[in-house]
């Protein structure tokens with residue numbers, strides 16, 4: 301699963317280029333940097349890889365979400381539809397923008413159910429954030445269709461699906477904007493880091509301005525503020541991150557190919573267990589194969605199976621109980637405990653809607669996740685490890 305497995309000489313070389321000039325910042329110092337622009341190069345390479353017109357490096361995937369929402373002018377008074385199964389960052393980014401998240405259900409692919417968008421619409425809905433969870437695409441074609449019909453902006457959270465695609469087109473490039481994360485767990489990593497992609501110059505410009513409030517980005521423009529129309533903040537990526545990203549991006553296709561091999565082998569093993577089924581993949585070709593999600597006949601079977609797998613030293617994540625990836629488990633969110641005692645934006649007097657967050661709003665997520673287990677797929681897996689897993693699975697199967 302994570303690119304950290306492959307950190308080596310290629311990354312070292314890129315990072316040393318930066319050390320040799322001593323210029324750690326992406327902007328300015330044009331003489332001292334002697335032509336080394338790692339973040340800019342990483343952005344260009346990433347945009348080309350995805351088939352997007354523009355890319356902007358930022359400090360994290362969470363920052364990428366926040367900067368994108370600012371670029372889309374989503375904010376106070378707005379509602380944003382977000383799937384109940386995702387890393388909590390997707391939800392927090394909406395709150396950070398001053399908007400209100402609306403819980404959407406998932407389908408058998410574990411991703412946002414396109415049919416639930418219309419069910420969750422109100423007159424305040426501005427945007428929808430489909431999340432391509434665990435490396436595989438949501439039904440992005442149908443999500444786009446519904447969004448278009450209802451005048452919603454689409455921001456793709458592709459944090460967990462770098463390099464994955466839907467019908468030949470890279471995820472992250474379908475919506476108005478798409479974001480990626482390069483934190484230490486992700487498919488390619490820069491330690492911490494994120495990227496925004498978009499085909500729209502207007503969105504890119506606003507993201508660029510918002511992500512850095514005060515440095516010349518374009519030395520050729522001498523006008524004050526370079527034509528900026530909005531205030532911003534600081535979410536700049538630094539040159540070390542850019543250097544890491546360049547080396548890791550070159551490995552991405554290899555990572556996916558290896559994961560696909562390992563995933564196929566693990567799927568064969570689990571497929572032999574009676575009662576085990578697999579996550580629906582809307583486009584198996586486009587899966588980046590970072591995870592293998594499978595399901596058992598019911599909640600008790602899933603729990604029993606997980607316990608046995610854990611005893612055999614095999615990861616089987618039960619996301620229904622996971623503290624950081626499933627809405628019903630976020631006690632602080634459910635208590636509306638944002639980082640200010642006024643509970644903004646929940647209690648924003650300018651917000652005229654009303655949202656609730658009970659499990660009654662996400663019945664399919666409750667059903668599906670209660671019987672789902674998820675196995676992270678390593679990039680490197682020895683034949684011995686595979687045998688160990690096969691033996692562990694065989695033993696675990698006895699409790700079903």
Ligand SMILES: *Cc1c(COP(=O)(O)O)cnc(C)c1O
Pocket residue numbers: 360361362363386387389390431457459460481482483492493494
């Ligand atoms: C990791 C992740 C993020 C946040 O990325 P960071 O770089 O850790 O801030 C956002 N959304 C999803 C789905 C993620 O998995």
